[in-house]
Amino acid sequence: MTIGLAKLTTLTTCFHVAEVVRENDYVNRRGLTTTTHDSFTLVNSDFYTVACTAKDGKTWSNTVAGIRRDEDVRASTGWDKVPADGLRVNYLMIGFDSLSRNTFIRTLPKSYAFLSDVLGAQVLEGYNIVGDGTPQQLIPILTGKTELELPETRRRMGKQAQYVNSYPFVWDDFKKNGYVTMFAEDQPHIGTFTYRLRGFDAPPTHHYMRPFFVSVYPEYKDHPKLCLRNTPRHKVFFRYIEDFMAEYRSEPKFAFAFHSELSHDDFNLVSVADNDLLALLTSLRDQGHLNDTILVLMSDHGHRFTTIRSTQQGKQEERLPFMALVLPQSVKDSYPSAVGNVRVNVHRLTTPLTSTLPCRTSSTFSGARLGQLTERGYPL
Template sequence: MRRIPTIRSGLLLVSGFSILFFLFWSQIIGFELQVADRGIFDVCPSFEYRYDDPAILMELGHTPRHKECHEIELLTILENGKLRINEKFPDYEKYICGARCAWFLHNYRNRYGDWCTINEHHNCIFPCDVIEVKCMLEGRKEYVFAHTQIYPYSRNRSDVFGSLYKKTLTPAIEKENYFPDVHILLLDSMGLNPVLRQMPETVEFLENQLDAVIFKQYTRTGENSRYNMLAGFFGEIPTAIDRRLYGGGILEPSLDKDLCSDPLDDRNYVQFDYEDAGYKTMYAQDNYLVTFGYLECVGIQNQLATHYMRPHQILGMLEDDMWSKRPVRNHTFVNDYLLKRYLRNASNCQELHTQVLDYMGKFLDSYPGKSKMSITWSSLAHNGEQSIKRADHTIRKFLEKHQDTLDNSFFILMGDHGQRFDTIQKSAQGMYESNNPAMFFSLPRKLRNTTLHEVAKRNSRELLSHHDLYATLIDIVRHQPSANFNDTEFREIQNSHGNSWIRSLDPNLSRGCRNLPISSQYCTCNYGDSIVSRTSPMWRRIYDVLALDMNRNLEAAGLADLCDKIAVMRLSEVHKMGSTGKSSYYRAMFETTSGGVFVVQYEFTAKEELIPYPAEWKRVNAYGTAADCLHSRHLAYKPLCFCKDQAKGNK
């Protein structure tokens, strides 16, 4: 028989609900008071996008199965600094082989040593990291290869750099202090969610074996690799940071020089601090383009690290690698056929990303007892996140092989930015992911489960950027060793626009997009927006000015004679963005008649003026060689430009 509630039990029930309601409402009021006190743009609400969202997985489609490679016997073998002919290679005795050292001369050219014939009668010495091999068969060149090693090397950076040398602020290593290794593996164009989707083996190892901290609110600071890592590795603001959308100001560029024509050797490049402190340093990149010396640009004029794999990239460069039809410093492609048979044969496990990992591994194993710092950069996923899938197992095995070294190191696996041109970039989640590069941060085993580790975990939930990466890397080498890595109090890092994330963050700086050095178009905070109806007058107003403003932008840069006039084919969507002040702000996605798909923000002022804000059009599909007529100093305009000579060819 069902019991009928008494008046007393009813009163208790009402009282219980009243208490729960009071507690709930108190929390709501408390949150609102906090937001009112700090301002919504002083905090960073998360979007909470799922990496395994079914709609995203469907849009990406099935990842093509990569054919397994099989290593073959090579004609030459490098062992303990000596080259020998491999007697297991077919008809090895018929080949006449020579080898020579390849050293860095400048970003797109090598300096070479003398050829030395490889046989039992010659004791060839190769005092270099990269060795070029050429073999003849019956008078024809039939084999080319490039071997790598870590040849012990020391230099005085002041003597090498000359007038471009700038002394760093980092003190020399003191034996009584702890100076752990620092190693960075950068995966170009890989956001956090793409890494979680495509690299489950690697992620599992990072979390469970290296106890890595995942930074979920990590944010890009620039449009491309160069601008992002001028922040992350130099601590610079390469282009103006406009935060007016969220009530902040404009941060002007910090570089007082031309980014293309002036060398960067005298800037605060992070590996210079480590080298000057006494670390051995290494830099390896599997892309023919030099990030800081893009095509015609100077970049760092001298060798940027103690060990530099660049000569290997120049020797292995294929014409197929070119993202541009512009000649690369008069480079000639004379060995493409033989390179594809040996040095660049993916079916034989000779791929660019495996070669830079091999070089990185050799560096990790070198200089026992000496502090080391390395940056290894792979562009395997540049044109699509699914490309990295085939490297997942390879990277996992690499980390396993070198776990002992990594357990005594700070290790970072990161992206410079997310995917810029993948199929999902036209979706809201895709645009978010392009602004949210991966950041996994592992501490040396002796520093895990310490206050320092807990501080890093706490900070990983905050909005952070490449500027904070630079501050952290400088803190590790310049300040923490003297404190035995026990100092977690906030400290301002000189020549940095960020905070070290192994310390408490600046208590006087809110962690939202209003005050941090992040332009509004890269902000990953969920400040809300609403869809603008196609029947709204604002839709038509924006449509009418899109092409006009883009063409004005090209004209102002003096590029109207080179770039075809832009016309809009369709306006896909318009969103009204969460903002502050008297102006309203909108984000529009549209497609041009030349095939470009762009996202741009507009400010609708109190005077009812519609102004591009900032004057930057973010392209979300690839542009290939469409802007090859532009000099590299106009890198920021390449996504917008469709060269007139190509336009004529397509008519």
């Protein structure tokens, strides 16, 4: 991805650009540094700092995100590498922290209407949690197992703790089967795999957004509330999703983007993102990305800390998060029985252990089958 700066050159004399390169899940380092007057190409990182000097001597700086063009990734991915029995679709998951199904409907009404009425999403009305907190929901979705069944990764266990890379993540399956992968999360101080767990040794996916937020989080106090300069932070997050889908338009893709800032600590604040989420969904449709992509819009659980938890309604909603699936027409045409199963299960009890399987079977899919009650979770 090449970043163009030419439209600013009438006001500035030069741009000092430095890549933000991940050392580990908690520390970054300065990468390639250059000075330019028009554009530059991302080489080692998706993230970079830019400092501009105006002709009147004033300065401006910010940290910016994009998707670098990684030729090594392109060489190891492609539809020709996807198994012949795969669904041959992309997979995009967009999640929000602490949103019950009802809260999603109340606070994001435009996005919900677009999902339901325009995209024809199947919203699971009996989707239930299987534990307390974010990891207890996302780990089963992404691995098919609970934390207790996986290697020890808790930070407090010291040397006994392994890195979270030891988990059998679904994105590893996709990566082995020719997919480009991406994982984005916006709250580095309470990250799903870094707050209580040890985090990742190597980057878990081809594109990994944590280094960006590790870089900018200490600077939040220098920016307007919820913004980076004049851009709302959730729009930076949404744009990273769009850039990923656009940069790898012709390659098979798996992406999981989980946003927390607007919804984790506030019951209603996420409503400020409704128009922008609607714009993201509309863009994904208009750009044709949803023609060959399974889209999942979901949350981990309902609110756990707000005053609504003191009510009966709040206690119920905490256990009933949002989960919606949008299936491309190609899947509907090729696998009508599987689609019928999803529709039937809209009104049944489902859990993160159930929802992991459509995700995991996207790269290799043998068709719909009758679920075995002896299995803890089976495909929707």
